Amino acid sequence: MGVISGSGGAPARSRALTRERLVASATTLFARHGVHAVTSHEIARSAGVAAGTFYLHFKDKQELFRKIVFEALASLKERLQKATAGGADPREVVRLRSAELLSFAEERRDLVRILFGRKGEAASLGADVLDELIRWVEADLRARAVSLEPAVAAQALVGMWARVLVWWAELPREVSRRNVLESLIQLQLSGVIED
Amino acid sequence: MGVISGSGGAPARSRALTRERLVASATTLFARHGVHAVTSHEIARSAGVAAGTFYLHFKDKQELFRKIVFEALASLKERLQKATAGGADPREVVRLRSAELLSFAEERRDLVRILFGRKGEAASLGADVLDELIRWVEADLRARAVSLEPAVAAQALVGMWARVLVWWAELPREVSRRNVLESLIQLQLSGVIED
Amino acid sequence: MGVISGSGGAPARSRALTRERLVASATTLFARHGVHAVTSHEIARSAGVAAGTFYLHFKDKQELFRKIVFEALASLKERLQKATAGGADPREVVRLRSAELLSFAEERRDLVRILFGRKGEAASLGADVLDELIRWVEADLRARAVSLEPAVAAQALVGMWARVLVWWAELPREVSRRNVLESLIQLQLSGVIED
Amino acid sequence: MGVISGSGGAPARSRALTRERLVASATTLFARHGVHAVTSHEIARSAGVAAGTFYLHFKDKQELFRKIVFEALASLKERLQKATAGGADPREVVRLRSAELLSFAEERRDLVRILFGRKGEAASLGADVLDELIRWVEADLRARAVSLEPAVAAQALVGMWARVLVWWAELPREVSRRNVLESLIQLQLSGVIED
């Protein structure tokens, strides 16, 4: 018995649509409860499909989770890059990236939680997923030839971002966006950027 | 048996010993595999006691985990405080704390992993455990009246520490301890400390 | 499409073709892995048709399996009968039948495996399929009025054939065909023990 | 809720007893329905224990099945050997073995069905289990230096035994035991065809 979809029957839905609904449901549920606390049945039910349908689209729960995480990561990196497309001034780069990070946290609260969040489970995937982001940041730092050890600074920066974004993604807030942004920028500016 | 129980303290000592063995085994296992991947049976076996004994000492797995996490947190805070017992100079405080953090990561790799680590499961406890550490840092920052928003800076600092410590706890390393320490200090000094 | 359907037989021919492909695929797969280990999807895929098409041709997997088994059985009986069409001499009948059995095993390895094979699943059909073959052999023995109890001898003969054929169907062999044939014949003619 | 054992609680039963009950239940069920048609839940229920208890004693259903099959095989071989302990006369050996086989079929109907039976699933274990029995018979034949190809004769003999035993294990019968025994002996001694 279809729990949500009434009687209509799913065959009318296109494969792609079903898949997207599963991804959307899973994203929400993972963000809210963490991978371990969410069952494939729940994801299916929340997407309005039968339990077995889940496995028509994904090998297992892990695969779906992995996909969500890596797409989130890719999206984040892309936004960061686009945000600083033209600019070359280091200070400006920090400003623009920080603003973009905050926007990302506001727009994609679910993804932020999945990537960096309370349940921290993004890391439960084979290797630490964040490593990808870290390596990206590290390469960027090396290119800028900052005085700091890039390996250390990359870990530090990503750690900083992660906590601040998760924190910021949880509303309601008593601190103004402007204050958060300024603090975030200043933390990086005087720390990472050369004088 | 029970013939020479002396002052009555022997049974208690034995009980305490069993408990400690359970805690030690659990700490190692949690650090290595994460809470979810470790069963109460495994902890008991690794401690050399029967499965049921586990529940004579802890209400459930969660309680044991919580205890380990909070003790680790307390220990970390205590070390940080002791390390800066006398000093007042902000720059010196940062120096001393950073050194202490690195030492902690070296001496208690298991605890670092449990608190901040890959599996990130410390956060799976009801509320975010790190919040306690964050609030402590936040209070400290407020007391120093830094120009940054303390709420934001506390998140950032703890996030930074977490990643760097976990990273540092995983050997082998190609970066010298000295370099790591200097980078860590510089990141905080120019970022957090007033000019 | 459908432009030159000639005498109207084309669709029927196409349908029959699809069916045959399903039968052929299933035969191969059943022989290789056994009924339980083969899914209707696999049969369809291997036949180059969609999953649903399977059920347009067969009520269910069991029906298809049953059909394959009974056709195999009919084919085997027919070959045995044809091989001894004219002959009446009992010894000659045994010779000819044994040779035919070996040929069958060589030509239809798949069917031999399905009927008598490792997975022994021919028997998983409601009643024991081999019963049909056994009754046929039993009737034959009764007609020849051998001194043995026909019911027992029929079981024994079919059992003997089954094992030897399956064994022979699995190549490569170190025993020559000639030796196998002679042994098989002698076993039926005069038992295992030397006088 | 214990389905069979009322309320008493299983802890009173010894581990070995529970295990035996599981083995006994499984043997009966496997003999009756075949491995695939029997679930681990059914075995547990029929043994009067909870579903999970099954896995306290056996890694999985396959392992239990394997154990039953190999014990049955060992038991059969042992009986055959004991039955012909002293004798050396080939004809006598055949007589004694045949009688023992029939007794085995009468006393252990379940094992006979599992080993050779309708569902023939003993063979679903990795390699063909009967191979063990066959190799044993083959070695025996080689030792006796019969004129037949031992490899072929061993297959034939075991095939013959298998069918006859399974058939004989299924009651009621219209053929007298005496007749069955005599036919079985004669078949091995002197083949099917009269001189």
Next chain:
DNA sequence: AATGAATGAGGGTTCATTCAT
């Protein structure tokens, strides 16, 4: 006639936890 997405019952297995001894 063919397609292929969807269904959903059910099986195997794990494991936190209990409790008689």
Next chain:
DNA sequence: TATGAATGAACCCTCATTCAT
């Protein structure tokens, strides 16, 4: 206090089968 066998709820996943297109 400790033991360890037993419990049973729950989860993941498969697959025979259906049905709208």
